[in-house]
Amino acid sequence: IVILPSAAEIGRLGADVVERLVRTSPAPVLGLATGSSPLPVYRELIARHRAGLSFEHVQAFLLDEYVGLPAGHEQSYARTIRRELTEHLDMPDAAVHSPDGAAEDTPAASAAYEEAIAAAGGVDVQILGIGANGHLAFNEPGSSLASRTRIVTLTDRTRQDNARFFDSIDDVPRWALTQGLGTISDAKHLLLVATGEAKAAAVAAMAEGPVSASCPASVAQLHRHVTVLLDEAAASRL
Ligand code: GLP
Numbered sequence: 001i002v003i004l005p006s007a008a009e010i011g012r013l014g015a016d017v018v019e020r021l022v023r024t025s026p027a028p029v030l031g032l033a034t035g036s037s038p039l040p041v042y043r044e045l046i047a048r049h050r051a052g053l054s055f056e057h058v059q060a061f062l063l064d065e066y067v068g069l070p071a072g073h074e075q076s077y078a079r080t081i082r083r084e085l086t087e088h089l090d091m092p093d094a095a096v097h098s099p100d101g102a103a104e105d106t107p108a109a110s111a112a113y114e115e116a117i118a119a120a121g122g123v124d125v126q127i128l129g130i131g132a133n134g135h136l137a138f139n140e141p142g143s144s145l146a147s148r149t150r151i152v153t154l155t156d157r158t159r160q161d162n163a164r165f166f167d168s169i170d171d172v173p174r175w176a177l178t179q180g181l182g183t184i185s186d187a188k189h190l191l192l193v194a195t196g197e198a199k200a201a202a203v204a205a206m207a208e209g210p211v212s213a214s215c216p217a218s219v220a221q222l223h224r225h226v227t228v229l230l231d232e233a234a235a236s237r238l
Contacts, residue, residue, distance in 0.1 A: 001207060001228045003235045010193060010229045011040030014127070015048060017191050017227060021125050022058060029117075030060045031126030031184075032085065032096075033137070034077045037193045038127050042085040055089040059120045061113075062098035063128075063137035064178035067151060071102055075165050099149060099177035110149040110177060117183070126187035130194050133157055134202045134215035138178035145211070145219045147180030181219045190226040192217070194234040203230060204237035 004010050018041070021028045032038075049055060065077045072079065078098040086096045097116055103109035117123060133141055133155070140155050153175055154162075163169040184190070194203050206217035207228065220226045 001230065001235070001238070003230050003232060005232070007040040007195060007231065008044075010195065010231065011042075011044035014038070014041035014191060014193060014229055015044035017125055017189070018045060018127075019048060019053060022053065022055060025124060026057065027121060028058045029120045029122065029124045030058055031063065031123040031128075031187050032060050032081055033063050033127050033129050034080045034084070035129040037129030037195060037199075039084065040195075041127060041191075041193060045085065046088045049089050055091045058089075058091055058095060060086060060091065060096045061117050061120070061123060061179075062096070063126075063184070064176050065099045065101035066173040067101045067106070067175040067177060068173050069101060076101065099179075101177055103177075106151040106177060110151070113149045113177070113179075114183065117186075123187035125189045125191055126184060128184070128190060128192040128217075130192060130199060130202050130206060130217050131158060132161065132198050132202055134205050134217045136181060136184060136217045136219070138176040139181050139184075139216040141214050141216060143181055143213055143216050145185075145213060145216075145222070146182040148183050149177065149179050151175055152178055181216055185219055185223055188225065190220055190223055192220065192226065192228045193230075194228070195231045197233040197236065199234045200237040203228070203234050207238060 069076045099113045100109040159172045205215040211218045
């Protein structure tokens, strides 16, 4: 756990982890998260790309995707991650993967996503945010710590938290496809970023509470290699 004085410092340290992977692996696999938490890391990666760091051979897998948004919707996570990160890098569009939220057969789409991650050799570095209720990706409290990619129902809290990106709360999808906590735990290195007072209780529960499905992020305690980057506010209850 590293407590840092600013978002810029968080961005630099997070980008160092990613840069080391990109420079040392012939076939790096990066796990990406949407949300505001990883944005300082993404901004720094874009800056390093402009300074010469190439992402040409990187494969990227997104954690989750809404179910039921029209194809190409601006708030779909597939669009969001392109807008915020990958279209500013030299990654081919086909190297950016996400669960198929438009699939009619969601169990088949979930299984196909797991297979695609495995076929790429598994995720090397998984970037993560954390929900105010301790969720990881869209694994809400109560999700099995061994869960795999599947369709989930979003809680009212998560829909309210995400309503700011939509015209009204009624437009926020009710379901999502998400990597499970077991899927996320298969990544070789977890890189979790949290900032702000609103995340302080979730961060404390993750790091110091019991390992329990009531705080999905507590699954990180079972992982061998986790880096948590926090600002002072997010660390204030540790
Ligand atoms: C969403 C995403 C999560 C993300 C969380 C926190 O629910 N599915 O992956 O970690 O929001 O978002 P933010 O970083 O904007 O606080």
